[in-house]
Amino acid sequence: NELYQVDRWSSGWFRVSGSGKMEVTPGQGLSAPLRDIIDELVEERGESLPLILRFPQVLAGRVQHLNEAFRAAIREYDYQGSYQGVFPIKVNQRRAVVETVAAAGYDYAHGLEAGSKAELALCLAQKMHPDALLSCNGFKDDGFIKLALWGRTLGKNVVITIEKFSELDRTLKQAKALGVRPAFGVRFKLHARGSGQWEESGGDQAKFGLNAYELLRVVERLREEDMLDTLVLLHTHIGSQITDIRRVKVAVREATQTYAGLIAAGAQLKYLNLGGGLAVDYDGSKTTFYASMNYTLAEYAADVVYTAQEVCRAREVPEPTIVTESGRAVTAHHAVLVMPVVDVTGPTRDREDAPEPAEDSHQVVTDLKEFLDNLTLRNYREMYNDAVDAKNTLHNLFDLGYVSLEDRARGEALFHAILKKVAKLVRGEKYVPDEFEDLQSILADQYICNFSLFQSLPDNWAIDALFPIVPVDRLNQRPTRQATLVDITCDSDGKIEKFIDLRDVKTTLPVHEPGDQPYYLGVFLAGAYQDVLGNAHNLFGKVSEAHVTVTGAGEYNIDLFVRGQKARRMIESMGYEEVMLRDSIEDQVDEALRAGHLTPVQEFELLEDYGEELLGYTYLEYEDGADVIE
Numbered sequence: 001n002e003l004y005q006v007d008r009w010s011s012g013w014f015r016v017s018g019s020g021k022m023e024v025t026p027g028q029g030l031s032a033p034l035r036d037i038i039d040e041l042v043e044e045r046g047e048s049l050p051l052i053l054r055f056p057q058v059l060a061g062r063v064q065h066l067n068e069a070f071r072a073a074i075r076e077y078d079y080q081g082s083y084q085g086v087f088p089i090k091v092n093q094r095r096a097v098v099e100t101v102a103a104a105g106y107d108y109a110h111g112l113e114a115g116s117k118a119e120l121a122l123c124l125a126q127k128m129h130p131d132a133l134l135s136c137n138g139f140k141d142d143g144f145i146k147l148a149l150w151g152r153t154l155g156k157n158v159v160i161t162i163e164k165f166s167e168l169d170r171t172l173k174q175a176k177a178l179g180v181r182p183a184f185g186v187r188f189k190l191h192a193r194g195s196g197q198w199e200e201s202g203g204d205q206a207k208f209g210l211n212a213y214e215l216l217r218v219v220e221r222l223r224e225e226d227m228l229d230t231l232v233l234l235h236t237h238i239g240s241q242i243t244d245i246r247r248v249k250v251a252v253r254e255a256t257q258t259y260a261g262l263i264a265a266g267a268q269l270k271y272l273n274l275g276g277g278l279a280v281d282y283d284g285s286k287t288t289f290y291a292s293m294n295y296t297l298a299e300y301a302a303d304v305v306y307t308a309q310e311v312c313r314a315r316e317v318p319e320p321t322i323v324t325e326s327g328r329a330v331t332a333h334h335a336v337l338v339m340p341v342v343d344v345t346g347p348t349r350d351r352e353d354a355p356e357p358a359e360d361s362h363q364v365v366t367d368l369k370e371f372l373d374n375l376t377l378r379n380y381r382e383m384y385n386d387a388v389d390a391k392n393t394l395h396n397l398f399d400l401g402y403v404s405l406e407d408r409a410r411g412e413a414l415f416h417a418i419l420k421k422v423a424k425l426v427r428g429e430k431y432v433p434d435e436f437e438d439l440q441s442i443l444a445d446q447y448i449c450n451f452s453l454f455q456s457l458p459d460n461w462a463i464d465a466l467f468p469i470v471p472v473d474r475l476n477q478r479p480t481r482q483a484t485l486v487d488i489t490c491d492s493d494g495k496i497e498k499f500i501d502l503r504d505v506k507t508t509l510p511v512h513e514p515g516d517q518p519y520y521l522g523v524f525l526a527g528a529y530q531d532v533l534g535n536a537h538n539l540f541g542k543v544s545e546a547h548v549t550v551t552g553a554g555e556y557n558i559d560l561f562v563r564g565q566k567a568r569r570m571i572e573s574m575g576y577e578e579v580m581l582r583d584s585i586e587d588q589v590d591e592a593l594r595a596g597h598l599t600p601v602q603e604f605e606l607l608e609d610y611g612e613e614l615l616g617y618t619y620l621e622y623e624d625g626a627d628v629i630e
């Protein structure tokens with residue numbers, strides 16, 4: 001637990017049980033060990049890994065906590081307006097996610113946000129509270145605008161946010177043509193900025209939003225049309241994952257001042273929409289580091305409500321309904337990616353310990369052997385540097401043809417033996433010199449995991465996002481290895497070499513020596529953006545997912561299992577057709593038969609194997625059913 005900081009990042013949704021298992025804990029008296037769920041799926045039902053475990057109770061709980069945090073703050077400050085959340089579905093459009101959020105948020109009038117026509121079409125079909133907002137953001141064409149306007153006739157509280165000035169006249173024209181009265185929001189470019197990785201989403205150069213001059217033009221234009229009452233919402237967003245609460249307060253202040261300015265200009269705004277940005281503490285460090293946050297959900301709600309109220313009181317304007325569009329903080333916790341370790345490699349594995357140089361070995365090899373034999377606590381720094389030089393010489397001489405392949409193998413093995421010995425000596429020292437800091441990662445194992453980084457954790461690849469990664473069991477045993485993780489794509493970028501740490505980022509993950517049981521790693525807080533941003537690199541498709549409800553202490557139900565994409569689906573998504581593939585194989589088989597390269601029995605088997613793979617999972621599947629490392 002201490003090693004993986006579970007209590008610090010899990011916000012109470014996960015814990016380590018007394019028997020060393022990761023458990024999901026979605027409520028009072030509810031707990032289920034992940035290992036038990038995985039074993040049931042794999043061993044009893046014969047399903048394949050990797051898979052995502054989805055916990056709808058956690059998702060619903062997040063929606064509830066968010067709303068309750070704002071309610072508590074509103075009560076505490078006697079705020080005169082209310083709070084209505086909106087879920088931006090771009091964060092995760094999966095049916096299981098949107099429907100769960102919509103249902104959990106119904107009584108809170110928690111709404112949805114659509115950023116494209118397709119997302120709007122999806123949102124319009126959801127059952128929503130009549131007061132819940134359906135916020136339409138992003139660039140809009142006539143089709144988008146029409147759909148949004150029709151939504152109002154369906155009794156949905158659709159608000160069209162003007163992101164570009166030209167959208168206003170376009171919308172007014174469509175509204176007249178359809179005979180539907182619109183409700184407008186207007187997005188304002190705050191000069192306040194977020195903090196962390198999405199800092200650029202705000203500021204004057206932000207992609208979306210109007211400046212102060214354009215904002216006032218919107219008011220004038222609507223006044224001309226005698227439709228100023230249709231402007232109901234001011235929208236701002238300074239970026240996702242805002243790590244520093246001070247930035248939130250500065251932005252809320254500026255947004256509320258803008259709201260007050262619009263009221264002064266004659267608008268009758270009802271909503272102040274402060275966008276997303278509520279962060280997730282991925283590393284549990286509670287700092288302004290990009291993978292963390294220096295505030296709690298309760299502090300966020302309190303600071304937003306307090307700051308908005310302070311400005312409204314000073315400006316003597318009504319306290320509006322506060323809206324936030326939290327996506328990451330709502331969805332991150334509910335999904336865990338489970339991946340099996342299918343193999344282990346590394347510089348200290350599969351090598352003979354310190355071979356003897358042969359009679360005719362090159363001098364550089366005998367030098368390395370000498371360094372190894374004479375290495376002590378007193379001289380290891382000097383010896384280490386000499387060994388690095390010797391290893392480089394070994395490789396240079398090999399390139400020039402002066403060192404044989406056998407000697408290269410001996411030299412490399414001796415070098416690694418030196419590293420291992422140095423690592424042992426360094427471990428005992430209080431002060432570790434800079435040049436030895438990365439020794440741990442040089443000596444680390446590579447744990448090969450059955451998953452695709454590009455499909456399942458795209459943010460780790462693209463923007464170095466950190467996720468807590470923890471073995472799903474054996475947490476009562478001390479991990480004896482340090483590892484980096486590699487995926488099964490044929491892409492050398494497909495690896496994880498950064499792991500959470502309270503003070504820094506670690507370059508290796510403490511792991512156990514895999515034994516005679518499959519060894520599974522869980523990637524936690526993976527429910528925001530990762531599910532939907534992933535891509536099909538190497539044609540590894542969407543992974544299977546299990547929806548699990550916890551019903552008691554150690555009791556759970558697997559409500560639904562959705563198999564991952566089949567190879568056929570992935571190939572078809574690239575423009576091929578299954579029958580085309582099968583015809584081609586059959587033609588080639590006929591030819592091979594005629595040429596005598598295949599027997600009729602082999603022909604049958606080949607076609608059967610080909611067909612099976614087309615219908616199979618795109619990830620590694622072992623015929624003996626177990627991902628056990630020999």
Ligand code: PLP
Nearest residue numbers: 237240241276277325326327328
């Ligand atoms: N609202 C808007 C306009 C956004 O662009 C985003 C994403 O960046 C969000 C809400 C969701 O933000 P978050 O996931 O940080 O809550």
